[in-house]
Amino acid sequence: MIQESTQTAQPKRTSQQAIELLKQRFGNQLSTNMTVREQHGHTMTWLPNQPPDAVLTVKNKQEVSEAVKICHEHDMPVIAFGIGSSLEGHLNAPHGGLCIDMHQMDEILQVNNEDLTVTVQPGVTREQLNHYLRDTGLFFPIDPGANASIGGMVATRASGTNAVRYGTMKDVVLSLEVVMADGEIIRTGTRAKKSAAGYDLTRLFIGSEGTLGIVTEITLKLFGIPETTGSGICHFPSIEDACGAVMTTIQMCLPIARIELLDALQIKACNQYANLELQETPTLFVEFHGTENGVNEQAELFADIIEEFGGTDFHWDTNEAERKRLWTARHNAYHAACALKPNARALSTDACVPISRLAECVSATAKDIADAGMIGPIVGHVGDGNFHVLLLVDNDNPKEVQTAEEIIGRLAERAIAMDGTCTGEHGIGQGKQKYMPKEHGNALAVMQAIKSALDPKNIMNPSKIWDTGMIGT
Template structure:
């Protein structure tokens, strides 16, 4: 499978480091086969490459100690949050130690007046927002899965709210990370802006564990809006839905979320979540603001939808109705799998300028139809990002090859449209073959130079991002 390779294993170094780690951490150095496989890639189609051991650190100091030992004996270290990534980020192609941050899950400091919070990397987004509810604040990045905040930072996650509130790159103010040597670095202060030196925070966000192990995050918070309304509208085809999105963005309607589900995905969602939406391309939106503001924004979108061929426009402020719609959207992956029981989902994403979105989605649908492939499409279309879930019998080499061919074609198409091979999945192993095509050899050489300068022995999450 593309991007998934086995790297050279340092057998002697791993054995020696494991002995020393056992002396320091005892039974917390866990080596059970099932546990190790759970800490390699399991979410989608990439081959499972387990680590040699799993350790759950409880403090930054323990991470530093583990990193120093592994650095001395040239042993790979792979950070692990909740395992919800989709491109093989947590695989261990050269073996080594998986650091599971489930026990570093403390919310260290809520600065309500400054609208920021300091957390450990194992805190999940749902746990953080539950903790913040009484403050009137919330953390806005919502990738769907209840991912850990450390993992979300490492992969540069975004999701349904990104069109209004931005991605992790816009919402991580500062972080602390352990380098391969065991040294701890802090990338910034809590100030909202700075001209002091390189932007190390953004260098670390999206680096996928290849430059440092994140042990603390300072995150931007937002005020919980006074009123929220959700809206749905069906369209005759994907192009009409995308034209409505483009007009909505151009008119400056401050939409908080705007999601596209193609007809196949709507059919899957109806069956899985017991809804009765029209089985046609659908836009699902959310508006945040005052009572009057969200009503006005929804009405303005309704006018745009009517002008672009939309029908059945409805909106609601009822929390239970909104929650049901968005839970169905978040369950789209699992709903899609039910379209072909027994198949596995090969999930891929691309992102293009919004003006090219209709062209890209329509071309993908045509290609899938010509190949006879079943693949629902869903996307965060307010920023030009969409996902295809290819339903494949992974025991059938011909189907796997066909799916890989489509993924390669789609990545190349997005790049040719001035887009990117991934809007939010990240590179990991699965997207590695396309990164140089997108960025060029000069940018890749610069990335490799940074990697070598920080991690000369390539022990931080090796085999990822095409940096090996």
């Protein structure tokens, strides 16, 4: 049922000749083992598994280029794979083809301390990068929760808990090296912090979900590790009150680094999963960055704001161990929520709205879930209007599956109607294609024209973002 409603069936394209050529060139780096193929087609998504015909593990950009050239010559689809933490079927291979696994391209190539930049290969993960930078006084702030690869974060335009202060991937990527659909390698920019020289190709590829090319090198902005970091928690009588406090915090230009919402059900899940004893009401997790005096001032101002909205039991600390304990609980929210219904499948979705509509959208979504009799904790990077719903569904119960899909659909429609987006972080992939025409209107045709121009054979991650049939291939 999910398969029918989210992805139109397409004829599978295969090329045995291409696979033979790939075997000759790459030997044991190429696998056609079904288990390996399924691992690369189905990861954290709830969509049905559509494995590629083969998986190639690459070590450098030249190998990526050579493999893509072979696939281009034989009209064979190509899907790039990082860590596998995507949620909307980005890595599925509905037409078969070659999955290029980038995880061994994990070198940190150059750190420029004076310029606050770093250049990395796509297989580097955010945790690996920050571990490497720990003695430089610098850090990479984009934190989507999962230990995603930098290449995957570029592909999905990732953001996360720090976005309210440091922005998203589009704000921290300076330049890219990309293998195009014909195997040619291009570079989209420089280490300069700004440029007025021609089209901004860097941001064209950010968020393109591997449909325009394969990123093989990324140059990123870095930031200084703050002198003091303070983390805190506070509780509210309702979601509306918590969101009201968030909106006022943003409107007062308080330079808060993180501000995360967990609803009462998610707090209950975290308590059970991590042996916590938090008050099971809508809760904000916050973090302040700056000098010692600056952090103290931010915390005092925040305390004044939440008092107006019934916020209670606000306490914060600069202790590193306490901060890690707090944010570990937040980052484990997905697994904690899944434990509420152990035999269920997790249908994770997100939306993003203007901050002024956040309380309305979150409240309406929570009511929708409750009225439908479903279990669906809500968490959110609410400082930028983005929140997530994790619906726990018995996949063997067709009515429950249908109800969950309807809730997801209503959330997407609700966010778009509020001048928001059907996805703030997860991306489109296969799962949210149906909402693209309503969100983008005639602009969707411009996206399709770009795709056709850069990938005329439609081999780069086909049938993602929109159905292949929509562009006549």
